Amino acid sequence: xxxxxxxxxxxxxxxxxAHPQLEIALEAHAQKHLVFSAQGPDEQELNRRLKxxxxxxxxxxxxxxxxxxxxxxxxxxxxxxxxxxxxxxxxKQIYAKLVQSKKIIFITRDGxxxxxxxxxxxxxxxxxxxxxxxxxxxxxxxLRAQADAQLFTLRFEDLLLQPEIELTKVCRFLDLDxxxxxxxxxxxxxxxxxxxxxxxxSEKVVLNAEALAIGQHISQELNYxxxxxxxxx
Numbered sequence: 518x519x520x521x522x523x524x525x526x527x528x529x530x531x532x533x534x535a536h537p538q539l540e541i542a543l544e545a546h547a548q549k550h551l552v553f554s555a556q557g558p559d560e561q562e563l564n565r566r567l568k569x570x571x572x573x574x575x576x577x578x579x580x581x582x583x584x585x586x587x588x589x590x591x592x593x594x595x596x597x598x599x600x601x602x603x604x605x606x607x608x609k610q611i612y613a614k615l616v617q618s619k620k621i622i623f624i625t626r627d628g629x630x631x632x633x634x635x636x637x638x639x640x641x642x643x644x645x646x647x648x649x650x651x652x653x654x655x656x657x658x659x660l661r662a663q664a665d666a667q668l669f670t671l672r673f674e675d676l677l678l679q680p681e682i683e684l685t686k687v688c689r690f691l692d693l694d695x696x697x698x699x700x701x702x703x704x705x706x707x708x709x710x711x712x713x714x715x716x717x718x719s720e721k722v723v724l725n726a727e728a729l730a731i732g733q734h735i736s737q738e739l740n741y742x743x744x745x746x747x748x749x750x
Contacts, residue, residue: 518589519660520624521653523634525673527712528703529624530589532676532684535702538693540583543708544590546573551594560610563601567614585691592653608659612666621666622687623657626673627744628735629728630721647734654738672742674722 518533518541520526527543534541550570556562578586599607628650635646660666669690676683685695703714732739732746739746 518587518622518624519592519595519656520589521626521631521635521650522591522593523638524591524626524631524650524653525624525676526589526591527708528673528717529622529671529676529687531702531705531708531712532680532699533587533622533687533702534705534707535699536688536693536696537698538584539691540581540586542574542577542586542588544594545577545588546570547590547594549573551590551597553597554600558602560602560606563598563607563610564614566598566601567611571615585693592656593649595656596649596652608656612660612663616660617663617665619667620691621660621668622690623660623668623670624673624676625654625657625670625742627722627724627728628654628739628742629724629731631673632731632735633725633728643731643734647731651735651738654741658741677717677719677722680717 518526518530520529530541530543533539547570550566550573574588577588595611598611601607602610628647632643632646632650635641635649636643639646641649657670660668669687671683671687680700681695681697684699688695700717703717705713729746736746
């Protein structure tokens with residue numbers, strides 16, 4: 518499961534984790550094996566990190582008490598691996614070893630609200646937050662270009678406004694039946710306490726003036742994802 522940081526990955530992961538046949542880890546092993554700065558180009562290090570990350574995930578999957586196991590990570594975390602080799606070379610290696618044989622759920626979020634949330638949550642500057650989000654869009658475009666990718670995309674805003682419909686689509690992609698108890702995932706004690714809520718908050722689709730102003734920096738990417746300049750409920 519993939520998406521930009523602050524882009525809805527925790528929400529979709531927590532909802533799917535509430536399915537009786539699924540266990541979804543929340544960035545398990547990412548901090549240990551993916552998220553630390555590169556000391557320069559080093560494809561051997563790239564392969565070592567990937568190998569260790571995959572090994573740890575496979576171990577968790579075998580030990581899970583559920584029929585299906587998955588993990589959610591962000592495109593920012595994969596960006597640390599991409600720094601270890603020329604970007605396209607690294608991305609192809611990551612795809613071949615980590616992603617190619619898996620079903621991928623990719624969630625997108627309107628970059629204006631995603632970038633705004635990123636800045637508030639992490640205290641990063643506008644340029645950094647914009648680049649993170651653009652990298653995520655670029656990563657989605659790469660996945661869409663892979664003929665053998667088992668890829669399902671959904672929008673954060675659609676999930677907020679019509680959760681049952683969107684979750685039914687996701688379940689169909691995973692060859693599962695939709696279960697209403699999935700909606701209880703928003704209050705799961707497995708997610709960070711800051712993210713827990715009694716129900717899905719559809720008000721998050723509304724863009725304030727500050728978020729709308731960010732649109733001038735990302736209009737091309739917004740158009741690619743199908744967002745209009747006046748997106749709202």
